[in-house]
Amino acid sequence: MIWEWTRLTRGRPIVRVSAYVYALAALVALLWLRHQPVLGRETIIWIVACTWATDIGAYFVGASAGGAKLAPRISPSKTWSGLIGGMAWAAVTSAALGYAFGVGSTFSLAVIGACLAVVGQVGDLAESAAKRGAGVKDSGNLIPGHGGLLDRVDGLVAILVVVALVRLTVDGAWPWN
Numbered sequence: 370m371i372w373e374w375t376r377l378t379r380g381r382p383i384v385r386v387s388a389y390v391y392a393l394a395a396l397v398a399l400l401w402l403r404h405q406p407v408l409g410r411e412t413i414i415w416i417v418a419c420t421w422a423t424d425i426g427a428y429f430v431g432a433s434a435g436g437a438k439l440a441p442r443i444s445p446s447k448t449w450s451g452l453i454g455g456m457a458w459a460a461v462t463s464a465a466l467g468y469a470f471g472v473g474s475t476f477s478l479a480v481i482g483a484c485l486a487v488v489g490q491v492g493d494l495a496e497s498a499a500k501r502g503a504g505v506k507d508s509g510n511l512i513p514g515h516g517g518l519l520d521r522v523d524g525l526v527a528i529l530v531v532v533a534l535v536r537l538t539v540d541g542a543w544p545w546n
Contacts, residue, residue, distance in 0.1 A: 388499075395526040398533030405536075408472065415466050416485075416532055420525045422462035423455040423486040430454020439490075444497040452490055459486035485528050492527025 402416070403409045431451020439447040463482025467473040 384499075391530070392526065394533075395529045398529040402529070402533055402536065408470070411466075411470050411472070412532070415463065415470075416528055417525065418462050418466055419459045419482050419485045420489050420528055422458040422482075423489045423524060425455075426458025426486075427451040427455030427490070430457075440494055440497075443494050447490070447494070452487070455490065456483040456486040459483055459489075485532070488527050488531045489524030492524045495527070496523035 399413070403413050405412065427447070428451065431446075431448040431454060434448070434450035434454070436448045436450040438445060439449050439452055459482040460479040461482070463485070464475045464479040467478035468475055
């Protein structure tokens with residue numbers, strides 16, 4: 370991932386340093402959240418599942434419903450219907466995992482899942498904006514035909530950072546109570 374950020378930030382040292390800090394923050398967040406003494410593994414499963422649900426829901430709903438573009442200059446194929454679909458799929462996934470793990474309020478987890486979908490889409494749009502700024506179509510060629518590794522983890526990176534920051538600010542209790 371770092372090599373892809375290096376490619377996208379060539380000639381912009383402040384942006385490059387910010388990208389490295391962001392990537393490092395995601396890695397630290399992943400490790401810190403996973404190693405929480407209570408429900409660390411479940412938290413990571415929940416984050417990954419919500420991220421996947423967002424991407425899958427946004428793709429299928431956006432492709433089938435179409436509609437107004439979300440950010441046409443940054444990512445022309447993203448639609449508002451896709452965002453809403455991603456939010457719905459993430460809400461259902463979040464609530465279902467809370468139920469499966471026997472923790473949290475189903476309604477609260479559904480709302481949090483929908484909010485995480487928005488965070489994931491913001492991460493996706495930020496990576497798309499970085500690609501546009503660098504004048505490249507794909508962030509790398511490690512995964513041919515998929516826009517690069519960053520396209521596979523852009524939402525996950527954003528969600529990891531946000532969940533870790535929220536957990537830090539509410540004494541590590543969220544989202545399970």
